[in-house]
Amino acid sequence: MPSPVKTLLLKTRIFTAIVVVTNVLGNSLLSLGMRGVGELLTLSPVPYVKALFNPLVAAGVSLLIVWLLSHMALLSWADLSYVLPVTSIAYALAAVVGRVFLHEQISLARWAGVALIVVGVTLVGRTVPRTTAPRKKGAAA
Amino acid sequence: MKWLLVSVIVLATTAGEVLQAIGMKRHGEIHDFRPGALGLVASALARSRYILGSIAAMAVSFFAFMALISVTDLSFAVPATAASYVLETVLAKYLLKEQVGWKRWAGAGLVASGVALLSF
Numbered sequence: 001m002p003s004p005v006k007t008l009l010l011k012t013r014i015f016t017a018i019v020v021v022t023n024v025l026g027n028s029l030l031s032l033g034m035r036g037v038g039e040l041l042t043l044s045p046v047p048y049v050k051a052l053f054n055p056l057v058a059a060g061v062s063l064l065i066v067w068l069l070s071h072m073a074l075l076s077w078a079d080l081s082y083v084l085p086v087t088s089i090a091y092a093l094a095a096v097v098g099r100v101f102l103h104e105q106i107s108l109a110r111w112a113g114v115a116l117i118v119v120g121v122t123l124v125g126r127t128v129p130r131t132t133a134p135r136k137k138g139a140a141a
Numbered sequence: 142m143k144w145l146l147v148s149v150i151v152l153a154t155t156a157g158e159v160l161q162a163i164g165m166k167r168h169g170e171i172h173d174f175r176p177g178a179l180g181l182v183a184s185a186l187a188r189s190r191y192i193l194g195s196i197a198a199m200a201v202s203f204f205a206f207m208a209l210i211s212v213t214d215l216s217f218a219v220p221a222t223a224a225s226y227v228l229e230t231v232l233a234k235y236l237l238k239e240q241v242g243w244k245r246w247a248g249a250g251l252v253a254s255g256v257a258l259l260s261f
Contacts, residue, residue, distance in 0.1 A: 031210050031218075034207065051207065064203070068199070071161070072165055072192075073165075073171050075162045075166070076165040076166070076168055076169065080232075080233040080239065081230050081234065081239045084158070084230065084249070085230075085245070091252075091256055091259060095259060107261055109258050110259050110261060112255075113254075113255040113258030113259040113261075114255065114259070115255070116252070116255030116258065117251070117252050117255035117256065117259075119251050120247070120251030120252035121248065122248075123245075123247055124245055124249070124252075126244060127242065131239050132237070132238060132240075134169065
């Protein structure tokens with residue numbers, strides 16, 4: 001039997017990876033797709049619904065649904081103050097993806113930001129993912 | 142206009158994630174990932190006020206985000222929306238009663254500063 005702590009850590013690592021990858025790819029596809037849609041500065045739902053028929057936007061939205069579900073699963077056992085900083089490695093990856101695939105300009109200050117995020121994520125990643133007691137089985141929701 | 146969208150996104154994201162954390166902790170740890178078991182989880186979550194509230198808040202945040210990236214670059218939009226870090230960590234400590242030790246405060250601070258630098 002693997003120890004419960006090791007199982008929790010492994011599960012947390014796997015779900016963190018899914019959350020990060022679907023977040024970065026989802027946002028990138030959405031951003032790429034929105035370039036073909038044009039400006040959306042309206043409160044009317046019609047242009048947003050139309051935007052969903054753009055294949056890149058649809059693919060981005062699908063990945064973001066997977067992101068939402070895996071994020072929810074992760075929060076069912078891990079602290080918010082753990083999940084939040086650790087999944088922010090997505091911001092660092094988004095800068096890399098923005099530079100490489102979307103050809104956005106990344107300044108020196110942005111790269112410094114990426115470095116700070118990596119250090120922060122490493123620090124929080126070394127804490128125990130859960131510090132609150134699990135609810136007892138059978139307790140009312 | 143873009144900063145108005147940014148503030149809507151920050152507030153809605155903070156509300157959405159805190160409500161999601163409360164709802165999921167109340168539901169309890171998911172450890173069975175077979176489709177049938179996940180169906181049961183989904184139906185339980187669909188009846189949780191916290192989860193429904195969180196999805197509503199995240200929908201607001203999502204559409205505001207779509208509007209934002211239709212007027213700015215992704216590498217401005219993503220970092221600008223991350224200003225909720227410190228706020229959410231404070232709420233995690235006082236509302237969710239999580240133990241936020243020095244590593245988490247330092248980590249959240251570094252991430253928040255890093256994210257702020259990303260918008261330059």
